[in-house]
Amino acid sequence: MIKFQNVSKIYNLGEQEVLALNDVSFEIEAGKVTVILGPSGSGKSTTLNLLGGMDRASRGIVEINDTNLTELSDHQLSEYRRKVVGFVFQFYNLIPNLTALENIGIAANLTKNDANSGKYLEAVDLTSRKNNFPSQLSGGEMQRVAIARALAKKPKLLLCDEPTGALDSQTGRKIIQLLKDASNQKTSVVLVTHNAAIAQIADRVVHLHDGKIAKIVDNAAPMDPRKVAW
């Protein structure tokens, strides 16, 4: 269970203070897909950063399995990201000088799971591309490698920042399917997007607007990713 309790985040930009998140509270259930939906500047990425232990809340509690992230040291946050969290970025962020398999291996190695790198690559149907470098892969392939990399750490929490933002709709649907499948493996998936269509696959949708929660919608019958259109 992940809890966001009265979380605020203030950025100091020179003499100006920007309130990116204002007293936000919500919960994420284990094994479910949660979509954080909102326009630009609504606080989506800030929420993701706080969940991922990449940033600290100015006020409030970010609690994951009874651990308050705001109280963790830098080293503990690294351990948290290493053992608990998996990341999928909009632009994939693969290491250019490592092959597809090695990109998975370097992350899996953190949890001593690199022997199974091939299995994860197989899961995203890219075994034939294992020795290819990122520059030799298409956008969809790179994102599938990025998902495999994230899953190879067996994360309890998979955070995805606009994972389909740079992809065409057909490839995007495949990626959403993979993320949905990941949630079935007792991994909570948090997906940040401004694309309302994608929100249809979620178990819960947190609508953000100007740093505040506009509404939270629980979806009793999430849509099959293959049917999502945008």
Next chain:
Amino acid sequence: MKFLNRKLRRDILSRWTQFFSVFLMAFLSVLIYTGLEGVWHGMDASLNAYMKSNRLADSWVNAVSLTARDVNKIKKISGISQISLKTTIQVTTSDGHNNKNYLTLETPGTKSLNKPVLVSGKELGSQKSGMYLNTEFAQSHNLKVGDHLTVSYDQRTVILKIIGLIRSPSRIYYTGTNDFVAPNYQSYGFGTITQQTLKNDFHYLGQANLLEISDSNNQKIREEVPKILGLRYLAYYNRQTLPEVSTALDRVGQIRNLSIMFSTLFILLAILAMYTTIRRLIESQTQEIATLKALGYSNRSISWHYASYGLLVSTLGALVGTAVSPGMSLFVLQTQKTMFSLPNWQIAYTWNSFGIIALVILISTISAFIASHNARSGLPAVYLRGNNIKQTHQVSLEKIFPSLWQRLSYGSRWTWRDSLANPIRVLMGVVGVCGGMALLIAGFGVHDSMYSQVSQSYGQDFKYQERYTFTSTNNLLNVHKLLTNVNGQWLETLTARISPDDGINHIVNVISKGDLINVITTSGKHINNGGIYVTEGLAQSAHIKPGQTIKLTNVSTSQKSYQMVVKGIVKSSVPQGVYLTQQTWQNHGGDFLPQTLLMKGVLSNKNKELLKTNGISSQLVTIKKQRANAIDLVNNFQSIFLLIQAFGILLVVVVLYNLGSLSFAERSRDYATLRVLGFHRNEIRLLTMRENWATTLIGWIIGLPFGFWFLAKYVSTFSTYQIKYYPSISQLNLVIASIITIGCALTTTFLIGQRIKKLDMIEAIKGVE
């Protein structure tokens, strides 16, 4: 352009640390060359002005019993414009502490040649009695005009009034004796006295013994004068071989060569540092360049904007370097003033300095221009999107040794591929470390080489305690037969012309049996009977090889020629010339007439008394004093060596930091991703260290032989026809040079470690978005 100029100004202010390294390199490059050029060219200009205005002679001939008739005959040799006939005598003086000092007194000769400079006192030539004393000797003994000096000559004591203090153009670097390599104004001085004083006070009845000649054909005089003077001829010198003048001229060449060699390597490395800094800086602005393009700025205005980063900062550095360089020139000149006697010291520059300034500015500007090329010539959308994925390929290692490759860690594989994908960056790193190592080896080694020469000469090659050089108005023939039971070794020093002739009369050392002269051949053997031994410096310049037969013409006494086989090459620094045993010399028909006695201990009172009663005077030099004097010479260069070391260290720091920083900047996005994935800082630090350490190791390994080669070239610039320096660096200094280089690499890693601490994961990831 107004807004671009504002951007330029603000960029420079906000990233001043990066610009500072470009400024520093431009500043140091200009400072090191211009500062040293100011010294050597200034010395050259001062010397030339002095030699010209005081009409320095071109040739000097030492002989006995010179007459006006000889002068008339010599005048007929083509190319001679003026001759001055002088008499020189050597007198001694005591400083009240039982220390004997030596003064060379000479008659004025022709006014229009070798005109002394009057520093203080009565006008030259205005007085009939008294003496003009050289300024440096007077200063070291607190003597002033009007003081009296008691001197001894030929068992006669004469009190001379000092009527003036002078400098002489023919004694710019006055050691007083060949036994010393550096001036010792405390013990050796010179002065002029009138012919009347010489005759009336010193009762000198002999003829003149020195000819100073103004001529346009040195070689003709060197060949013809001995024929005219016959057995009365003793020695010939020109400006290149008279140590009192040639040392000053050689010093100009030494500092010039030093300046050129050091500056060349330094500037090459500085250019490397400037290029990497500017490239790093501009590569961090690729999105801004794309934005400017998208806004409609032309390639030309963008090019000019980014080129002006290099132009502005390097111009500023070069200007400050130019402004500060006279200070450095003055600092180095100050150290030379203790050795050379010149009336004026000036700093002067050639157009080369302006060339260096222009080159430094041009290189920086071009670096900036090239660095902005990719983003400038690419499509704005590509760079605005900012998600360009670098092209990567498999490296040879993984194709050839796949199983070995699989055993490497992911970090190692990453480093290998990244390094090989950026060969220029790696090459620059290797060149930077290698060059820095070479500069440090040269900086430490040139000092060690000179010290090692002192230890070798006065500890290994010569093992005497005291060295007596005998002078007498009587015949010297019997000195070595006169002294009995001496625990020493006799040495006869001749000057000879060798054939094929290299234009210089060389020293020939004829040695009696003994072990106080202990020079060793290149094959590790001692000097033996049966042939001559040539020192390595002479052998190299005259292309002499063992087994070769050469002709020696004794130009200092008999004028006889001898055909002799070269038995070996001697590895000795000073003096450069020929060695042979007394027996070999006598077997070839030579007369052994030694003037020097090398003593293992001290000369007995009985022998001293014998010398006195036979009217033989002696000049005593201890090896301890010779060693101290040689160390004085080394210390005279100390400030230059320290400068070289300091500049070398600075350069290594900047080059390594820049390269480490460049590598970090290129991969910061990947490091941020790894941080997000859960890598700890020290794990990332280990990743960043790999390339830096590999570069440092390769650079260090190549830098060792390159450094020794550079040191050998560097040291050879100090060698002259009289002295040869061998490259040498102590193990300690080699370790220190290595520690500095490797330490700089470590420091760089530490500094980059600080940047990893500040690595902002969110910013790095945002940059991608």
